[in-house]
Structures are given as C-alpha cells and as structure tokens.
Amino acid sequence: MAKFYLGVDLGGTQIKIAVVDDKAVIMEEFVMDTDIQVKPIKIIKDIVSKIKNMKYYKNVKTIGIGIAGDVDSVKGVLRFSPNLPNWKNVQLKKEMEKLTNKKIFVDNDANTACVGAYWLDLEGKATNIVCVTLGTGVGGGMILNKKLYTGTSGTAGEIGHITVEPNGNKCNCGNKGCAETYIGAKYLVKRALHLMREHNSYNILKLAGNDKCKITPQILSLAASKGDEVAKIVWAEAGEKLAILLADIINFINPDHIVLCGGISKACNAFYKPVYKQIKQRAFKSAVDSCQIIVSKYTNKLGVAGAAMLAKN
Numbered sequence: 001m002a003k004f005y006l007g008v009d010l011g012g013t014q015i016k017i018a019v020v021d022d023k024a025v026i027m028e029e030f031v032m033d034t035d036i037q038v039k040p041i042k043i044i045k046d047i048v049s050k051i052k053n054m055k056y057y058k059n060v061k062t063i064g065i066g067i068a069g070d071v072d073s074v075k076g077v078l079r080f081s082p083n084l085p086n087w088k089n090v091q092l093k094k095e096m097e098k099l100t101n102k103k104i105f106v107d108n109d110a111n112t113a114c115v116g117a118y119w120l121d122l123e124g125k126a127t128n129i130v131c132v133t134l135g136t137g138v139g140g141g142m143i144l145n146k147k148l149y150t151g152t153s154g155t156a157g158e159i160g161h162i163t164v165e166p167n168g169n170k171c172n173c174g175n176k177g178c179a180e181t182y183i184g185a186k187y188l189v190k191r192a193l194h195l196m197r198e199h200n201s202y203n204i205l206k207l208a209g210n211d212k213c214k215i216t217p218q219i220l221s222l223a224a225s226k227g228d229e230v231a232k233i234v235w236a237e238a239g240e241k242l243a244i245l246l247a248d249i250i251n252f253i254n255p256d257h258i259v260l261c262g263g264i265s266k267a268c269n270a271f272y273k274p275v276y277k278q279i280k281q282r283a284f285k286s287a288v289d290s291c292q293i294i295v296s297k298y299t300n301k302l303g304v305a306g307a308a309m310l311a312k313n
C-alpha cells in the first residue's frame with residue numbers, strides 16, 4: 001500500500017488540509033473556515049473528524065501541522081498565535097496523537113512554507129534555501145544541508161524582524177525599524193495613502209474604486225505598472241529594504257536559492273528590478289552569483305504541502 005503524508009495548514013481564517021505522496025504531489029485536499037471563537041479542542045476534533053473521512057486517510061503514515069505563531073516544535077505545543085487569540089499553550093501534538101493514533105509533527109507556518117517551497121518549487125533538489133514570506137507580515141524559514149533549521153529555541157528565520165532602519169518604524173515585536181514595518185502589506189498601503197496626499201495624486205484611489213479601504217498591494221502593483229508615480233515610489237522604497245534584507249541573507253547564509261512567496265511576492269517589475277540590482281551592489285559577488293532568487297509558483301499550497309512533508313522527514 002502506497003504511503004502518503006497529511007498536512008494541515010492552520011490559519012486564522014482558513015484551515016487547509018492535504019494528503020500528499022512522497023514527492024509532495026497533492027492527492028486530495030480541502031479547505032474549511034476557522035472559527036476563532038470556539039475552544040481549540042473543538043477545532044482539533046473537527047479537523048480530525050474531517051481527515052478521517054478523507055479517501056486516502058488509510059494510507060496516511062504521519063501528519064504535519066503548520067500554524068502561525070510561536071511553536072515549540074519538539075513538544076508540539078502552540079505557545080501563542082496572534083491570529084488565534086484563544087490558542088494559548090495548546091498541546092497540539094498530544095491531543096492529535098490521542099485522536100488519530102498517528103505520529104504528529106508541528107511547526108510554525110513560515111517553516112512549513114519553506115519545506116513546501118523546497119519540494120514544490122525546487123523538487124527537493126536544492127541544498128541550502130531561504131524562503132521569505134511577503135504578506136501582511138514578513139516571515140522566513142531555511143533549509144540548510146537539506147534539513148530544516150529552526151535554531152536553539154525554534155525562532156530561527158524571523159527575517160521580518162531584522163532591523164533595516166535603526167530608528168525606524170515601531171514594530172509589534174517591540175523593536176524599531178524591522179523589515180516587516182517597511183515591506184509588510186499594511187505599511188505599503190499606509191505609505192501610499194501618505195504619499196498620495198503629499199503629491200496630490202489619486203490614481204491609486206481611483207483604481208480602488210475610490211474606497212481607500214480597498215487599496216491593496218495588488219492595486220499598488222497595478223498602479224505602478226500603469227506608470228503611477230506614487231505607486232512607483234512605494235515599491236522603490238520597499239524594494240530598497242527588501243534588497244538590504246536579501247543581501248544580508250545572501251552574505252550570511254550563502255544559499256543556493258531564495259524563494260519568495262506570499263501575496264506581495266507577485267508584485268510588479270517596479271518592485272523587483274531595483275531589488276536585484278541593489279543586491280548585486282550590496283552582497284559578495286560569488287554569493288550572489290551562486291544564489292537564484294525565484295518567486296514561488298505555489299504560494300497558496302506551500303504551507304499545507306510543507307506541513308505534510310515535515311511529517312515525512
């Protein structure tokens with residue numbers, strides 16, 4: 001009987017579940033909404049009852065769970081999650097193992113996304129990779145010598161909280177000038193609103209149907225590709241910060257690949273062109289030459305496929 005692996009991507013709005021084969025090819029998948037009001041154990045029981053009804057469940061050897069938040073991956077405990085306010089010190093591994101009789105692996109979603117990118121985008125053929133998630137927040141994970149590296153206390157890869165501006169924007173983590181406060185989706189929109197007023201230029205607002213709440217990084221990309229000056233400035237500024245961050249990563253890790261994923265990774269050329277140019281100016285030539293920077297083709301599947309492959313390895 002073929003052996004499969006099951007992944008759960010537990011997010012604040014959706015729970016994605018997939019069964020994959022040993023090459024991370026998705027055999028079966030489904031999505032359910034996350035009810036953040038109910039107790040964690042209720043959600044855990046819901047997940048288990050769903051997965052037990054899956055066609056390939058009988059072939060599933062192990063289960064991996066990726067979750068946004070502070071995870072103790074050794075004990076399989078979610079210490080806390082900004083997206084799941086009721087989840088504090090939840091014994092995810094213990095509870096799930098009790099209900100399924102299968103071995104459970106738990107890690108944070110940036111790490112599972114990294115494992116997903118390693119298998120889906122790079123087909124398991126790379127050696128040292130760094131995955132950078134560009135979305136509401138900026139996260140990261142790394143695989144070194146073909147193994148997920150999580151650090152001493154499990155916090156390795158907090159790329160979004162590397163300082164890129166010594167006295168810069170205040171960050172939720174308590175630091176000032178974190179990369180996330182310059183490249184994260186919320187900041188990009190805030191910066192665009194500020195610059196629109198300063199330049200008295202409102203093309204972006206028009207593209208958002210004259211509703212400033214509807215301005216998204218996608219709208220900013222569209223505006224920049226139509227030549228809007230404000231949008232071009234927003235992307236140029238964010239691009240400079242991303243270039244600093246990636247050049248640091250390249251010098252420090254010397255990875256063979258950097259995989260960019262998340263909603264903002266699909267941004268326009270106005271964002272990426274200067275990024276690549278500045279990386280070349282900032283990082284060591286040999287390290288830049290041996291590193292391929294790619295945008296993931298599987299952004300929405302990385303977390304769930306990576307969680308499943310975490311369970312395989």
Ligand SMILES: [Zn+2]
Nearest residue numbers: 161171173178
């Ligand atoms: Zn921070």
